[in-house]
Amino acid sequence: MQKAAPNPLRTTNRIITADAARGPAFLLGDNFESSSDVTAYGPNAVIVRAGETNRLAHIIQAGWAYRYERLDDGRRQILNFLIPGDIIDIEALMFPDAPASFSVRALTELDVRSFQASELRDMAERSDVQRRAFEEAVRMHLRALGERLVDIGQRGAPGRLARLFADLHDRLAERALVAGDGAFDLPANQDHIADALGITPVHVNRTLRSFRASRLIEIERRRARILDRAALDRVAAG
């Protein structure tokens, strides 16, 4: 369902037009021009490895990543997708000395801004605004996990997919990453989506096809568009 690629980590320091970095992490992202470091990863690069302790915190400037856990037999559960503006390793921020519970990989070309976790923490203690931004991010992470749990626990395949699309759309919209016609990038392939929702890739395909047939959404070439949001939400509720 995915094969281990040689870690294509290429560390440059190219300048990013950071228009994309909005959202809860925005505040954090802006005050660190000096001490921060922009790094580029290739698709599939491992940013965080479960079990290891890392004292860096990364905020996505451009590209997608995903947080996941892997079972012994190779199965993988994607906990959530990370988009520009997201803090990659909230865990490392909250608990600088504790090993990461989950791994994170780049889904696309990925530009991240990295900080010393401790530095960011200190900062949060001093500035109320910064602290709020940080707490908000943690809160959102918790909420997202819980809601995904509800989705997978209580909804069938159509519901899960509908929810995923609605959620991605809304999160991207918050960060001004949805085009005027409602289209947005969707670099995740059907295998990723399957592993995120706990269904098989084949079944993802069939369900998505039925969505397209009923003109709920459009997907082509790593780009998606919601055609009928009301109907989509109705499917999500079911």
Next chain:
Amino acid sequence: MQKAAPNPLRTTNRIITADAARGPAFLLGDNFESSSDVTAYGPNAVIVRAGETNRLAHIIQAGWAYRYERLDDGRRQILNFLIPGDIIDIEALMFPDAPASFSVRALTELDVRSFQASELRDMAERSDVQRRAFEEAVRMHLRALGERLVDIGQRGAPGRLARLFADLHDRLAERALVAGDGAFDLPANQDHIADALGITPVHVNRTLRSFRASRLIEIERRRARILDRAALDRVAAG
């Protein structure tokens, strides 16, 4: 699958023999004899209501509770079970001003010790030991959510059940709530288990029956015992 009962909240201040309160919250629980307040709730009482802001934090002294989310059509997802020593509203602790994302109900007669969230927070800032205990609890909560997500996403009914039993057993053992013969209280009924694992009560029943038939576990009268842990773990892995 569950009907709303009139909130049977009865607030007494009876003294608790707090032998049961171990685990991450243990440290927190011990230094508050003065300002803390022990309250008893009846089964099914609502401790935290999603959407409301509460500035109290509760630690379970005795009994079980569960954190859950409810959908419009009545479906319910139980996020996790809370046992003696657990902090009920980690959220309120982390974000005293934010509304709760999830609700919490008592599963059994429940004795909780409650604090002002702010007070506990201040305390954590001053004492390093306290802070560690608190962070550990939050970390565990995150981990638990993630692992449950993996279970529901990747495993079938037998795997989910096996994992749940193993997990409950281990958590209870940490808090010295497992008897010498390996038996422990299991106040959750098959409906609760079903809603926690994302399967139907009927199917929970059948699967549990098969477990008993193959002598993996024993359950009778709200009490459970793991008979063959190795085999259980093997099922869990599958």
Next chain:
DNA sequence: CGCGGCATTGACGCTACTCAAACTAGGTGG
């Protein structure tokens, strides 16, 4: 005794999984 909550069981149907193959588009080397 009768009621309510819970566990158990059976029959049946549907959702989603498995296995396997065909097809498509982009990418590479000759």
Next chain:
DNA sequence: CCACCTAGTTTGAGTAGCGTCAATGCCGCG
């Protein structure tokens, strides 16, 4: 420019797991 390769999507046929509906049994309690 074409042949080929790879990653990804699409499709089909058959099946297993789990859900639904509905009935029965069990036990503690008023």
